[in-house]
Amino acid sequence: MTLHELIARRIRLGGPLTTATFMELALYHPGLGYYSRAPRRTGRAGDFFTSVDVGPQFGALLARQLDEMYRLLGPSCADRFDVVEAGAANGQLARDILDTAESDFPALYRAIRLTLVEASAPARAAHLDTLGHHSRRLVASSDRMPDEVQGVILANELLDALPTHAVAMTADGLREIMVDVEEERFVERAAPPSTPDLARYLDRLDARLSPGGRGEVNLAAVEWVQDAARRLRLGFMLLIDYGHPAERLYSGSHSTGTLTTFRRHTTSTPVSDTEQQGGPPWLAHPGEQDITAHVDWTSIRTAAADEGLALLGLTDQTHFLLGLGALDNAPTGADTPSVRHRLALKTLVVPGGLGSTHHALMLGRGVGTPTLAGGAFKTRM
Ligand SMILES: C[S@@+](CC[C@H](N)C(=O)[O-])C[C@H]1O[C@@H](n2cnc3c(N)ncnc32)[C@H](O)[C@@H]1O
Incomplete structure (x- = not known):
C-alpha cells in the first residue's frame, strides 16, 4: 500500500487528520515517510540545501x-563535553565540526562525547560511515535524546x-485546518480546533490572526525545546x-501561513497555484516531498526561559557567522580550494539568503550570561 492510500484509508476510517498528524505520517511514517526512507534529503541530489550542504x-x-562554550564550562568539564546534535541526518554536520575540532581545538576534540539524535533509521545507519575515524567520539546514535547533557x-x-x-x-472564530479526502484527493477542511492548546x-x-488569515501553531517544537x-x-x-x-509570523506579512514544500529544489508556498494544481501543494505527494513551517522564535525562547535557560543571543545567521570570524581567518576544516571556500562563506553569510532567513538562538544553563562569539553582534530580533 502506498503512503497516499494508507493516509486516505485512515481518514475514511477515523475522520479528518490534523495538519500535524498528516505531516507526521508524510515525513516520518516508518518505512514510507519522506525522512524515513533516506539517510539524507538535502544537497544537490536531494530536494533542498541546508547550510551543511554548502560545504564544511x-x-x-x-x-x-x-570551543568557546567548552572553555566557558571550565576545568570541571575539561574531560567531558557532551555534544548532542538533534536532527543530525546522516551526521555530516558533526563530521565537519569534528574535522575542525581535531585540527584546531584539540582539547575540545579530546573532551567531546558525541550523541547523534535522529528520527530516521537510514540516517542513523549512516552515522559511523560519515564520521569515519571520528566514530571513537560517538557515544550514541539514537532516536531519543540522552537523559542528561553537560555540554x-x-x-x-x-x-x-x-x-x-x-x-x-x-x-466563526478560530478553526483548525484538517486534512480530509475527496475521491482520491486530499483537501483542506476547516474544523473546530482539535485541542484548546x-x-x-x-x-x-x-x-490576532486577521479574518481570512491562517498560520501554524507548532506545539511539537515548543515541547521539543521544553524536553531538551x-x-x-x-x-x-x-x-x-x-x-x-x-x-511578524502572525502578522499580515504571513497571512497565508508558511507551510512550504521542497521537491527537487522547487519550492511551493502554502497556497501557490492552488487552483491550477487542484489542491494545496503541501497535500500533494505525501512521502515524496519535504513539508516545513517557519519557526516561531518567540514561543521557542519563552519555552526555554520557562525551563530556566538564560537567553544568550538571538541573531541572524549573517551576524552569527560574522561573530565567529566567517570573514577573517575562519577555520576551514578539510583542504578547501580558496575560491570555493569564499563562495561557500558568501552563501552562508550574505544578507538576503541563508544569512537573513536563518537565525541562531543561543541559550545557557549554569553558565551565567556570557556574550558568546556568535552573539557578539547582539540580539537582532
Ligand atoms: C531538515 S533536516 C536537517 C538535517 C541537518 N540537521 C542539516 O542541517 O542538514 C531535519 C532532520 O531532523 C530529523 N528529525 C525530525 N524530527 C526529529 C526528532 N524529533 N528527533 C530527531 N530527529 C528528528 C529528520 O529526520 C531530518 O533528518
Whole structure:
C-alpha cells in the first residue's frame, strides 16, 4: 500500500487528520515517510540545501563556537563535553565540526562525547560511515535524546521539520485546518480546533490572526525545546533555523501561513497555484516531498526561559557567522580550494539568503550570561 492510500484509508476510517498528524505520517511514517526512507534529503541530489550542504565551512565555524562554550564550562568539564546534535541526518554536520575540532581545538576534540539524535533509521545507519575515524567520539546514535547533557545541545533545521498544526481565522472564530479526502484527493477542511492548546498558544502571544488569515501553531517544537531544556544539566543550547518573532509570523506579512514544500529544489508556498494544481501543494505527494513551517522564535525562547535557560543571543545567521570570524581567518576544516571556500562563506553569510532567513538562538544553563562569539553582534530580533 502506498503512503497516499494508507493516509486516505485512515481518514475514511477515523475522520479528518490534523495538519500535524498528516505531516507526521508524510515525513516520518516508518518505512514510507519522506525522512524515513533516506539517510539524507538535502544537497544537490536531494530536494533542498541546508547550510551543511554548502560545504564544511558551516561546521568549521560552529566548532569555533563549541570551543568557546567548552572553555566557558571550565576545568570541571575539561574531560567531558557532551555534544548532542538533534536532527543530525546522516551526521555530516558533526563530521565537519569534528574535522575542525581535531585540527584546531584539540582539547575540545579530546573532551567531546558525541550523541547523534535522529528520527530516521537510514540516517542513523549512516552515522559511523560519515564520521569515519571520528566514530571513537560517538557515544550514541539514537532516536531519543540522552537523559542528561553537560555540554551543548545543537540543532540545525530541526524545529521547522517538526509536525505542526495549522489554523485559520474565520467568521466563526478560530478553526483548525484538517486534512480530509475527496475521491482520491486530499483537501483542506476547516474544523473546530482539535485541542484548546492552539487558542492558548496564540492568546499567550497576544497574536490576532486577521479574518481570512491562517498560520501554524507548532506545539511539537515548543515541547521539543521544553524536553531538551530539562535534559540540559549544565551548558548551552544552540538552535539554528528559519523563522520570525511571533509578532511578524502572525502578522499580515504571513497571512497565508508558511507551510512550504521542497521537491527537487522547487519550492511551493502554502497556497501557490492552488487552483491550477487542484489542491494545496503541501497535500500533494505525501512521502515524496519535504513539508516545513517557519519557526516561531518567540514561543521557542519563552519555552526555554520557562525551563530556566538564560537567553544568550538571538541573531541572524549573517551576524552569527560574522561573530565567529566567517570573514577573517575562519577555520576551514578539510583542504578547501580558496575560491570555493569564499563562495561557500558568501552563501552562508550574505544578507538576503541563508544569512537573513536563518537565525541562531543561543541559550545557557549554569553558565551565567556570557556574550558568546556568535552573539557578539547582539540580539537582532
Ligand atoms: C531538515 S533536516 C536537517 C538535517 C541537518 N540537521 C542539516 O542541517 O542538514 C531535519 C532532520 O531532523 C530529523 N528529525 C525530525 N524530527 C526529529 C526528532 N524529533 N528527533 C530527531 N530527529 C528528528 C529528520 O529526520 C531530518 O533528518
